[in-house]
Amino acid sequence: MTDNNGLGDHLTFRTIDLTKHYISGETVIKALRGVTLEIPKGDMVVLLGPSGSGKSTFLNIIGGLDTPTSGEVYFRNDRLSQYTEKELTLFRRHNVGFVFQAYNLVPSLTALENVALVTDISTNPLPPMEALEAVNLGDRASHFPSQLSGGEQQRVAIARALAKRPEVLLCDEPTGALDSATGIVVLRALQDVNKKYGTTTVIITHNASIANMADRVIYFGDGQVVDVKRNDNPISPEEISW
Numbered sequence: 001m002t003d004n005n006g007l008g009d010h011l012t013f014r015t016i017d018l019t020k021h022y023i024s025g026e027t028v029i030k031a032l033r034g035v036t037l038e039i040p041k042g043d044m045v046v047l048l049g050p051s052g053s054g055k056s057t058f059l060n061i062i063g064g065l066d067t068p069t070s071g072e073v074y075f076r077n078d079r080l081s082q083y084t085e086k087e088l089t090l091f092r093r094h095n096v097g098f099v100f101q102a103y104n105l106v107p108s109l110t111a112l113e114n115v116a117l118v119t120d121i122s123t124n125p126l127p128p129m130e131a132l133e134a135v136n137l138g139d140r141a142s143h144f145p146s147q148l149s150g151g152e153q154q155r156v157a158i159a160r161a162l163a164k165r166p167e168v169l170l171c172d173e174p175t176g177a178l179d180s181a182t183g184i185v186v187l188r189a190l191q192d193v194n195k196k197y198g199t200t201t202v203i204i205t206h207n208a209s210i211a212n213m214a215d216r217v218i219y220f221g222d223g224q225v226v227d228v229k230r231n232d233n234p235i236s237p238e239e240i241s242w
């Protein structure tokens with residue numbers, strides 16, 4: 001699977017001229033129109049752009065949930081865009097934690113049990129309690145989702161994603177359902193995880209102020225990358241206001 005275009009140690013992803021076309025009846029929707037990008041290992045990256053600009057499509061492709069129409073995706077030294085379905089399943093299982101706007105917790109399981117579900121199928125998991133402590137929820141381990149606030153449930157979802165010790169955390173609108181104060185606590189959990197475990201973190205948001213806590217901001221427009229900015233002084237989530 002390794003070839004000469006491998007990324008070496010400093011990049012988690014590289015995409016080359018990535019396109020994604022969806023066929024809808026007679027129409028072809030060009031969700032991605034040639035995206036060439038690098039995502040350095042350990043970076044916290046924010047994707048910004050108008051609705052329909054291709055952010056989720058891009059995230060789903062690098063996360064192995066979808067495949068490109070053309071172009072290449074490299075994960076470390078591996079050409080992800082040539083993976084079989086089975087290889088993509090293993091890639092997701094071992095390397096990628098997903099966090100979505102919906103928390104998708106199992107209501108009949110406690111916070112700790114929700115996290116432990118994932119560690120059962122991982123090769124080198126974090127102890128579930130350590131994952132909960134990383135998002136500052138160690139004291140809520142025995143609570144059920146219905147006993148937790150939205151922000152706390154989202155932090156359980158982050159702990160669950162983190163518990164398999166993934167290289168990458170991919171987050172699609174993780175604060176989309178939360179008020180700003182709660183959103184900031186969730187962003188604090190993501191920043192703590194990024195710093196403590198060196199997890200490459202990619203966050204889609206509609207909230208431009210969140211970009212100030214990123215190492216790198218990638219702006220999408222009409223299926224393309226229109227700008228990439230490096231931020232040498234990312235701020236802490238508590239300094240963000242929206």
Ligand SMILES: Nc1ncnc2c1ncn2[C@@H]1O[C@H](COP(=O)(O)OP(=O)(O)OP(=O)(O)O)[C@@H](O)[C@H]1O
Pocket residue numbers: 022023024029030031049050051052053054055056057058220
């Ligand atoms: N499964 C699909 N079938 C058909 N069209 C799709 C599909 N998924 C996405 N699209 C289209 O591809 C384009 C890009 O969608 P995408 O969800 O990637 O944008 P986005 O930037 O994430 O938008 P949002 O911010 O609203 O979530 C849109 O025009 C969308 O309607």
